[in-house]
Amino acid sequence: MKRSSELTKVKIAQAAIQLFDSQGFDGTTVRQIARQAEVNIALISYYFKNKKGLMEYIMVNYYEGLFRRLAKCKDQEELDSCFSLLAHMVQEIINYQSESHKITRFIHRELSVESMLGREIMCIYIKQIKHDLSSVLEEGIILEEFPSIHVDGVVMNLLSMIYFPYAYPQILREVFYIEPISEPFVNQLTSDLMDFLRRILQPVDDVQGEDKLRNIKKGSL
Amino acid sequence: MKRSSELTKVKIAQAAIQLFDSQGFDGTTVRQIARQAEVNIALISYYFKNKKGLMEYIMVNYYEGLFRRLAKCKDQEELDSCFSLLAHMVQEIINYQSESHKITRFIHRELSVESMLGREIMCIYIKQIKHDLSSVLEEGIILEEFPSIHVDGVVMNLLSMIYFPYAYPQILREVFYIEPISEPFVNQLTSDLMDFLRRILQPVDDVQGEDKLRNIKKGSL
DNA sequence: GTCTATATATTGATAGAC
DNA sequence: GTCTATCAATATATAGAC
Numbered sequence: 221m222k223r224s225s226e227l228t229k230v231k232i233a234q235a236a237i238q239l240f241d242s243q244g245f246d247g248t249t250v251r252q253i254a255r256q257a258e259v260n261i262a263l264i265s266y267y268f269k270n271k272k273g274l275m276e277y278i279m280v281n282y283y284e285g286l287f288r289r290l291a292k293c294k295d296q297e298e299l300d301s302c303f304s305l306l307a308h309m310v311q312e313i314i315n316y317q318s319e320s321h322k323i324t325r326f327i328h329r330e331l332s333v334e335s336m337l338g339r340e341i342m343c344i345y346i347k348q349i350k351h352d353l354s355s356v357l358e359e360g361i362i363l364e365e366f367p368s369i370h371v372d373g374v375v376m377n378l379l380s381m382i383y384f385p386y387a388y389p390q391i392l393r394e395v396f397y398i399e400p401i402s403e404p405f406v407n408q409l410t411s412d413l414m415d416f417l418r419r420i421l422q423p424v425d426d427v428q429g430e431d432k433l434r435n436i437k438k439g440s441l
Numbered sequence: 442m443k444r445s446s447e448l449t450k451v452k453i454a455q456a457a458i459q460l461f462d463s464q465g466f467d468g469t470t471v472r473q474i475a476r477q478a479e480v481n482i483a484l485i486s487y488y489f490k491n492k493k494g495l496m497e498y499i500m501v502n503y504y505e506g507l508f509r510r511l512a513k514c515k516d517q518e519e520l521d522s523c524f525s526l527l528a529h530m531v532q533e534i535i536n537y538q539s540e541s542h543k544i545t546r547f548i549h550r551e552l553s554v555e556s557m558l559g560r561e562i563m564c565i566y567i568k569q570i571k572h573d574l575s576s577v578l579e580e581g582i583i584l585e586e587f588p589s590i591h592v593d594g595v596v597m598n599l600l601s602m603i604y605f606p607y608a609y610p611q612i613l614r615e616v617f618y619i620e621p622i623s624e625p626f627v628n629q630l631t632s633d634l635m636d637f638l639r640r641i642l643q644p645v646d647d648v649q650g651e652d653k654l655r656n657i658k659k660g661s662l
Numbered sequence: 663g664t665c666t667a668t669a670t671a672t673t674g675a676t677a678g679a680c
Numbered sequence: 681g682t683c684t685a686t687c688a689a690t691a692t693a694t695a696g697a698c
């Protein structure tokens with residue numbers, strides 16, 4: 221493998237990400253990708269077999285990166301509270317989505333199409349995310365850190381709110397006049413989700429002044 | 442206009458909805474639509490000018506139907522509390538999405554593609570939905586029925602949770618083992634959203650207690 | 663209003679030279 | 681590893697007969 225080859229491969233992948241994001245998979249041609257990447261069309265088949273293989277490569281890469289981050293999260297927080305671990309995991313997912321916002325939107329769009337690949341992604345990766353979040357909630361319930369809530373329902377609400385801004389960034393931009401990729405918004409979203417979790421997971425005896433202040437504080441979104 | 446013409450038009454639209462939903466707009470060909478509708482290919486151009494015109498027709502129809510329902514909602518509830526009106530609007534949106542789940546998923550997917558039409562849909566219809574929900578919240582704040590919450594944030598959270606199950610029905614099916622179109626789920630989602638609203642919109646002077654929520658509950662069905 | 667036939671363009675993918 | 685040239689398939693859209 222020549223030194224230039226890795227660069228070519230990366231250039232193709234980056235061009236594909238950009239185009240898949242804005243036009244969708246079926247709306248993008250291999251010719252457009254080659255032009256954008258400034259490489260010859262034949263090299264796409266050479267490196268990724270075909271257009272679908274290129275998409276698969278991008279998707280798998282994305283989720284492997286996400287789970288590396290979530291794994292790190294778990295290692296660092298093992299000794300702390302379940303709430304703190306959960307909070308860090310949510311924050312990590314949001315950060316990752318924001319950093320890779322183009323792939324995030326593209327994957328979520330393509331996930332909503334009926335296809336073999338979409339079903340595989342769901343049964344592997346989305347299930348894993350659900351499992352990771354559920355585990356922490358369930359452990360917190362067992363340890364009596366959390367009340368006995370409906371875990372699946374909470375996870376679904378979490379995913380709804382985590383995914384929305386990065387699946388529909390233009391809605392945020394053109395309807396709410398918010399830039400979803402900006403650091404302020406990432407912080408705001410994270411803090412909103414913390415509030416949501418606190419409201420649901422707060423034990424009866426654990427009302428703290430800090431939390432109350434934070435609840436009042438929201439309003440800068 | 443012959444009697445058969447309206448039927449043909451409907452058959453084409455229904456076939457398109459079915460195929461756009463499962464394969465996406467760019468992933469569907471006019472030949473497939475004609476075959477599925479059991480009409481001649483040329484009739485698609487005849488009735489809708491072209492493929493894009495067909496999509497536009499479906500989208501506009503969808504949102505006009507939704508706003509007819511929301512308008513009815515407002516008329517019926519004018520004399521009741523803001524919470525009750527808000528609850529009914531949320532429920533109406535969920536019901537509509539469930540009844541037209543194929544168009545709902547298709548529109549939301551296509552909305553996430555960078556295109557002229559997508560931007561128009563957002564600036565007209567999504568903005569309108571946001572405005573309708575915001576208005577009720579703002580009125581409730583003025584009438585001191587609601588505390589002074591951050592309206593845009595609440596609306597965004599609402600939309601996140603309302604859209605998610607119908608944008609990604611397969612995630613619910615294959616990861617959560619829930620059928621998003623079923624009546625039980627529709628009721629569950631509605632009731633979850635009511636709980637969410639109650640938690641956020643609880644008046645300031647309302648001392649937190651188990652039975653206090655029942656006072657507000659009169660607003661729900 | 664419906665059809666056949668066709669024009670025109672574009673698609674993804676690759677064989678074979680370098 | 682990279683390129684040119686090209687194939688075969690498929691796309692949308694329409695002109696004109698009925």
